[in-house]
Amino acid sequence: MTNAAVELIDAHKRYGSVEAVKGVNVAIQPGELVAMLGPNGAGKTTSINLMLGMRKPTAGVARLFGLDPDDRRARSRCGVMLQESGVPDTLTVRELVDLFSSYYPHPMPAERAITLAGLEEHARRQAGKLSGGQRQRLYFALAVCGDPEVIFFDEPTVGMDVEARRTFLDTIRRFGREGKTILLTTHYLEEADQLAERVIVIDRGVVIADATPAEIKSSVVGKRVSFTSHVPLSEVDLAGLPYSRLDIDGDRVRLFSNDPEAVLRDLFRRDVAIRDLEVVGADLEEAFLALTAEAEKETVG
């Protein structure tokens, strides 16, 4: 028995013939600020649903504060912002906050939840008349109004513009400093990096990395160096270069490196004739490719 606030132990979830989650082990301690990162369909939302008791694991265990996630005592300590859900359009912000507060034993004053969400000026507006960003902030108010210890945010910044996203992440960070446990899912690496102390990378239903943002970045996120060569190159020609992955497709070469300057220096020193040189930051998909490739290598080795 651990003191973890949220726990999945070898959790599996199968929907018909699709296994969305294939043996996930996660333990989140009280006070942690964790981002669960993964591409669409990786199993993030399913994992959250298992943690919340919205779905039952096909195999394995889900626990909230050591209890069954369906237990009201456990639920009463959790706030939730779901990706796919709504509230009645005809209730006002204030009415909804009052309603959701009534579900909790020790809610915060409604004014405080509304202020935290920055909705003071819209408290008497009906939910259906809010803009997209305001609606997300309303969901935030509903997630925190019960003054929960753990808050789950499933893709909270989807549909927000850059400015709204920044303000929103600030709010979450401030909340985390108050000692709240926060778990947020996102497919933006940048968002996980800004916010979390710990990043759990999930792909195709399994956890492929669980570390600090710095560790994750140093292992996967480098620059992508690509160029076209005049003469066909092979791996041997590029041996010794500081790259983490190499793709050769005809005369087009792509390699990933955390030290692209060294790669270029070496390439020029070896007098490899190149054109169409491009150095860009690896995007998330490439980061995942690198991570999954690594994960596969480990299982094979």
Next chain:
Amino acid sequence: MSASTADVAPVQRMLITQTRAQLITRLRIPAFSVLSLGMPVMFFALFNGIFGRQTQNGVSGSEYILVSYATYAVANVMVYNFGIGIANERGRKLDLLQRAMPLPPMVAAVAQVLSALAFAFIALVILFAYAFLVGGVRLGAVTWLDLLWRLLLGSFPMIGIGMAIGYGVGPNAAPAVVNVFYLPMAFLSGIFFPLRLMPDVLQKIGHVLPTYHYAQLGYGTLGQGVADEGAETALVWLAAWTIVLFAIAVRIYRVDESRKFS
């Protein structure tokens, strides 16, 4: 354990807040409030103007028409407002976030029923007020109250129908399903046309339906011999229908729950 250190919120508070929120939500949707609160008054006004002055078996046409459209009003709330309302809310996934809350699903379901009863109560009060103030209907205080509680108590079979439709079909299919199942029942209840003017087969079918016995429960408040059957008989029929329809509705509810939350 004192209240301030409770692990969970008091169910009673949740139930009251949930019921009130549910009621306000639907009252503010014009499609529901106009249909549920306005239509019965409109129908009463129309038929009262045509047949109100006639008397039959010592009962004034006005009183009879009032009871007819009072039963219509309550049944309408249960099937359209409550049934189609739930289907719409599920269609927009309003049940998901709620399901992740520490709100027991049972409390949410009971609040749905209570808010429908409250809506029906409001519909009746408005209709009664119109009938008294404009329609010239003068019932004794006891009769008004008798009619009120009979119609609320007797509405449970229609609540079952509403629940079955609300949890069984999506928002697009719900109106069609209401038209296929409920409209014939309403038609054969005897409140729009006396059942005895209809073909024999339809009369026989009508006499079995909950809507018919519901209307009879209402007419019984107007005096001896106005209804085809006594209140006890009507209540037994309605209780039996409540058991059958709730059994179906609960089954449908469980299927929906296990599909989405297991």
